[in-house]
Amino acid sequence: MTLVNTVCRLAARPIGLPKPSDWEVADEPVGGPADGEFLVRVEYLSFDPAMRTWMNAGRSYVAPVQIGEVMRAGGIGRVIDSRHPDFAAGDEVYGTFGVQRYAHSDGSGVTRVDTTLAPAPVHLGALGISVITAYFGLLDVGRAQPGQTVVVSGAAGSVGSIVGQIARIVGCRAIGIAGGEQKCRRLVEELGFDAAIDYQAGDLRRQLKMHAPNGIDVFFDNVGGEVLEAGLSRLARGARVVICGAISQYNAAGELHGPANYMQLLVARASMTGFVVFDYADRYGEAVGQLANWLASGELRAREQVVAGDVGDFPEALLALFRGENTGKLVLALR
Amino acid sequence: MTLVNTVCRLAARPIGLPKPSDWEVADEPVGGPADGEFLVRVEYLSFDPAMRTWMNAGRSYVAPVQIGEVMRAGGIGRVIDSRHPDFAAGDEVYGTFGVQRYAHSDGSGVTRVDTTLAPAPVHLGALGISVITAYFGLLDVGRAQPGQTVVVSGAAGSVGSIVGQIARIVGCRAIGIAGGEQKCRRLVEELGFDAAIDYQAGDLRRQLKMHAPNGIDVFFDNVGGEVLEAGLSRLARGARVVICGAISQYNAAGELHGPANYMQLLVARASMTGFVVFDYADRYGEAVGQLANWLASGELRAREQVVAGDVGDFPEALLALFRGENTGKLVLALR
Numbered sequence: 001m002t003l004v005n006t007v008c009r010l011a012a013r014p015i016g017l018p019k020p021s022d023w024e025v026a027d028e029p030v031g032g033p034a035d036g037e038f039l040v041r042v043e044y045l046s047f048d049p050a051m052r053t054w055m056n057a058g059r060s061y062v063a064p065v066q067i068g069e070v071m072r073a074g075g076i077g078r079v080i081d082s083r084h085p086d087f088a089a090g091d092e093v094y095g096t097f098g099v100q101r102y103a104h105s106d107g108s109g110v111t112r113v114d115t116t117l118a119p120a121p122v123h124l125g126a127l128g129i130s131v132i133t134a135y136f137g138l139l140d141v142g143r144a145q146p147g148q149t150v151v152v153s154g155a156a157g158s159v160g161s162i163v164g165q166i167a168r169i170v171g172c173r174a175i176g177i178a179g180g181e182q183k184c185r186r187l188v189e190e191l192g193f194d195a196a197i198d199y200q201a202g203d204l205r206r207q208l209k210m211h212a213p214n215g216i217d218v219f220f221d222n223v224g225g226e227v228l229e230a231g232l233s234r235l236a237r238g239a240r241v242v243i244c245g246a247i248s249q250y251n252a253a254g255e256l257h258g259p260a261n262y263m264q265l266l267v268a269r270a271s272m273t274g275f276v277v278f279d280y281a282d283r284y285g286e287a288v289g290q291l292a293n294w295l296a297s298g299e300l301r302a303r304e305q306v307v308a309g310d311v312g313d314f315p316e317a318l319l320a321l322f323r324g325e326n327t328g329k330l331v332l333a334l335r
Numbered sequence: 336m337t338l339v340n341t342v343c344r345l346a347a348r349p350i351g352l353p354k355p356s357d358w359e360v361a362d363e364p365v366g367g368p369a370d371g372e373f374l375v376r377v378e379y380l381s382f383d384p385a386m387r388t389w390m391n392a393g394r395s396y397v398a399p400v401q402i403g404e405v406m407r408a409g410g411i412g413r414v415i416d417s418r419h420p421d422f423a424a425g426d427e428v429y430g431t432f433g434v435q436r437y438a439h440s441d442g443s444g445v446t447r448v449d450t451t452l453a454p455a456p457v458h459l460g461a462l463g464i465s466v467i468t469a470y471f472g473l474l475d476v477g478r479a480q481p482g483q484t485v486v487v488s489g490a491a492g493s494v495g496s497i498v499g500q501i502a503r504i505v506g507c508r509a510i511g512i513a514g515g516e517q518k519c520r521r522l523v524e525e526l527g528f529d530a531a532i533d534y535q536a537g538d539l540r541r542q543l544k545m546h547a548p549n550g551i552d553v554f555f556d557n558v559g560g561e562v563l564e565a566g567l568s569r570l571a572r573g574a575r576v577v578i579c580g581a582i583s584q585y586n587a588a589g590e591l592h593g594p595a596n597y598m599q600l601l602v603a604r605a606s607m608t609g610f611v612v613f614d615y616a617d618r619y620g621e622a623v624g625q626l627a628n629w630l631a632s633g634e635l636r637a638r639e640q641v642v643a644g645d646v647g648d649f650p651e652a653l654l655a656l657f658r659g660e661n662t663g664k665l666v667l668a669l670r
């Protein structure tokens with residue numbers, strides 16, 4: 001039996017939003033696993049805003065995807081053939097398998113997924129890395145304390161929607177910034193945010209002043225650009241700005257836009273700290289245990305938005321992420 | 336006896352570098368002290384880069400100087416008449432007396448100066464607030480540890496020249512960034528910096544890479560703009576960026592320039608923290624004690640640059656500060 005693999009490779013480094021010509025989607029034969037390897041049929045692909053940064057040359061927290069290389073992506077799939085002692089055909093596994101139908105793996109970074117506990121997309125969503133990111137970013141980097149005001153940008157996304165909910169659980173006031181009235185309504189009505197601000201409606205700074213009259217103690221930023229500047233303009237004394245992402249900047253073709261008012265850090269005696277969740281790998285268990293309790297009690301809600309498609313639909317779905325069209329964790333279910 | 340006071344008032348909010356028309360210098364009669372007040376003949380005025388920020392409207396760490404108000408400045412002078420129980424004619428005192436020849440004071444924020452210990456300009460320089468700023472900024476905010484690499488911008492200035500020396504004293508590698516070959520040579524030859532980089536010579540990033548091959552652990556920034564960006568581009572993992580000032584930005588007429596590569600904070604898992612030395616007021620004694628020891632042992636050197644002039648020379652001398660012409664603490668000795 002010869003399997004045909006559909007792969008999505010990076011064909012060129014995008015300038016601005018990725019264009020169709022930045023990708024190459026091709027069918028290729030795929031061989032069986034070598035000794036010490038196994039073969040996975042990928043079923044679900046995870047979308048992550050940071051994917052855009054992986055497509056650029058230059059220094060980041062992980063190596064860039066090389067031109068001609070299969071696009072990097074986390075995913076869940078089933079082992080269909082194995083010559084690896086720890087994995088057997090039939091196992092459901094999570095790993096960085098890339099944007100392709102079949103992947104070889106030597107087991108590095110691969111974990112088994114218990115789909116009797118929750119469906120596979122939930123393992124990419126509610127039990128996935130985005131939620132763990134929210135947990136450590138807010139509580140460890142941001143040091144949110146009861147009674148404080150937490151503002152999170154990209155609040156309808158996979159990380160932001162959790163940040164606001166955890167803020168509420170630990171006794172903070174939670175304010176979300178998101179794009180569009182519908183997303184904002186969901187944050188307040190479904191997820192229990194104290195307030196949500198639609199940045200598309202304009203006048204973000206005035207809205208922040210209204211909803212955070214005593215200033216912002218923790219600003220959890222996924223967006224960058226003008227949204228970050230608005231946050232900096234309203235910091236409380238001793239505030240912590242958590243830099244988790246900058247989705248507004250990832251597709252910028254020209255010069256990147258740094259926060260022009262960063263000297264507000266001095267005015268407010270505040271700090272701005274970047275973090276990468278991988279550094280907390282040895283504490284994931286602590287986070288997952290706590291998060292699972294909150295999910296079980298209904299205090300915490302995570303939503304996955306699953307779209308069905310082929311490997312060739314990946315580029316278009318990624319654009320939807322950058323256009324801010326998703327609510328919650330975006331997952332591609334491979335047909 | 337009627338005294339004539341020469342005062343320098345803010346006449347307009349400057350756009351860019353202050354122009355002569357932004358100031359009003361006038362002679363005015365000055366009366367004797369009211370009950371509970373004393374009258375000071377100001378002898379020395381301290382220059383501070385932050386003065387430029389006080390001239391702007393809007394939120395900062397102190398209230399702006401109002402239009403028509405005497406320009407704010409720290410200074411040292413002699414009490415010439417007193418109806419205050421704690422101060423007597425003949426006392427030499429430090430306070431925020433403003434840019435004027437005579438000042439009334441109710442004693443708020445005024446301290447006695449012992450000119451038998453050191454000449455008055457030294458109290459504004461080596462024993463003054465700039466040196467204390469360097470101490471807490473480097474050791475408390477920057478948490479510099481032995482063996483680490485410290486880079487300071489504005490290294491020839493009153494704060495920066497001390498930062499590098501304290502870095503050396505506590506066992507760090509000290510690299511200064513300054514403008515001009517002469518200043519750079521002094522940093523290395525006189526003040527013991529391990530290296531100095533002339534930002535006017537261009538290629539700042541390559542120079543930083545050469546002198547800080549393992550990255551920067553503490554970047555102490557007095558300058559902002561492209562210098563800050565160069566620092567961010569070379570951060571070591573877990574670096575601390577200390578935001579003390581942004582002299583390159585204070586006179587910017589258009590939009591301020593934020594650090595476009597601030598996401599390096601995420602790449603390096605680094606923090607950027609603003610601070611104001613006034614918050615350490617209850618620990619000044621600790622700093623002065625330690626600094627006095629280092630000064631006495633010769634490990635630490637501070638230099639004052641004293642220019643003589645009248646109150647009316649203040650505006651031009653301030654421009655010299657912004658043009659980076661001073662080495663060490665700039666002081667105006669009133670003739």
